[in-house]
Amino acid sequence: MNKKYALDNLNLNNIKAQIKKADNVLFFLDYDGTLAPFQPDPLSAFALPEIETNLKELEKKEAYYLSLVSGRKLAELKKMIDLKRSNFAGSHGLEIELFFSEGVIYPYQTNEIDVLSKKNYQKSKEKYLAKAGVRLEDKGFGFALHFESEQKQLKAEKDLKALFKNTAYQVLAGRKIVEIRPAGWDKGQAVKYISNQINKKLGIDNTLQIYIGDDSTDEDVFRVIENGITIYVKNEDDLSTEAEYYLYDPEDTAELLVEIAGEN
Incomplete structure (x- = not known):
């Protein structure tokens, strides 16, 4: 660097x-x-x-x-x-x-969350709540996924970015964490x-x-x-x-x- x-x-x-x-x-x-x-x-x-x-x-x-x-x-x-x-x-x-x-x-704050974005958000939340090797932290207006390994994080990050592309939510990634939150x-x-x-x-x-x-x-x-x-x-x-x-x-x-x- x-x-x-x-x-x-x-x-x-x-x-x-x-x-x-x-x-x-x-x-x-x-x-x-x-x-x-x-x-x-x-x-x-x-x-x-x-x-x-x-x-x-x-x-x-x-x-x-x-x-x-x-x-x-x-x-x-x-x-x-x-x-x-x-x-x-x-x-x-x-x-x-x-x-x-x-x-x-x-x-x-935005109330302009479209139906598809809401559907994808809820579907993802339910999926990762039941998934092993990840802890879901509900933040109210979004949620964060805490992963045990970087490999699992990278896979989830790729999937979620594809799912939420061009929606009212954005996907942010950090060290063993991926967060779904309102875009903008x-x-x-x-x-x-x-x-x-x-x-x-x-x-x-x-x-x-x-x-x-x-x-x-x-x-x-x-x-x-x-x-x-x-x-x-x-x-x-x-x-x-x-x-x-x-x-x-x-x-x-x-x-x-x-x-x-x-x-x-």
Whole structure:
């Protein structure tokens, strides 16, 4: 992967220099594989303690606005990490909670689900509920399939993409996970929405966007951030990425956050 390792001294100094030039930093982070190592049981995949500590330090800095953007359901995401002055975007941004607003926001909703799309959705849900080697997570407006093996995931991904082609649903794939959800919204759209709300409601300018993520779904964010800092967490895969920098794993994320939180 021909990208720059974020913790190399030269690259780290460049990142810090960009941050120092900004009056305000809009800091977006994925959760699983970025802040928390992967676990067989997603409910036991807690953020590394040093990561949570340093995010709490960043929350105290007036110039920082933190947002977690995850494929997890919003309520579940908020249980995984204890942050008070941060924004949370669950289900790839289909449900958002802003620290300066009341209630949950659903920035993208559509009632225009055609009969064929609904039929395919229900048929797929029933099929995978009864299938061995896969766990179905019902998210209400969509569902996620968690696979025991990548081989099973790839087969299901191929079948589902063919089934839902040109329908009101989209198929998103990650590490041993395939998700069926309404088409037309993704993490990139969610980051743009949150950024606009922060700028509009809080009246700030000269902002720098930072995004750290590890999955193919995070590529939607890397593509929309301009003149910001994009960092891909590699984990064990060597995927091509639109991000400028990379880290190896959540332990690297922790080290980077130590460096950033320690800056004045």
